[in-house]
Amino acid sequence: IYTIADFAFAIAANSRCVADNRPFEWVSLSADIHYLAAASLGNIEACCRCLHIGGRTAVFETLVSDARHHVFAKVTTTGMKI
Numbered sequence: 001i002y003t004i005a006d007f008a009f010a011i012a013a014n015s016r017c018v019a020d021n022r023p024f025e026w027v028s029l030s031a032d033i034h035y036l037a038a039a040s041l042g043n044i045e046a047c048c049r050c051l052h053i054g055g056r057t058a059v060f061e062t063l064v065s066d067a068r069h070h071v072f073a074k075v076t077t078t079g080m081k082i
Helices: 004-013
Strands: 024-035 045-053 057-065 071-081
Touching: 004 024, 004 045, 004 057, 004 071
Parallel strands: none
Antiparallel strands: 024 071, 045 057, 057 071
């Protein structure tokens, strides 16, 4: 579950284009995961959005849901621009 959330963060963070339409490279500094419920059988998916971008760091939220679209995990990741 953490792996798919981390991958969603990497895609979301590194696909953003900022100053001069050039993407920066982001890595995660820390991640906090909360398991909210048990997942049902089947596929899972992760959806990541940016909550804040600062000068060198950013905060992203990733929701992981099951095949019934019930969110069962929430991950908050702090990323650093390299």
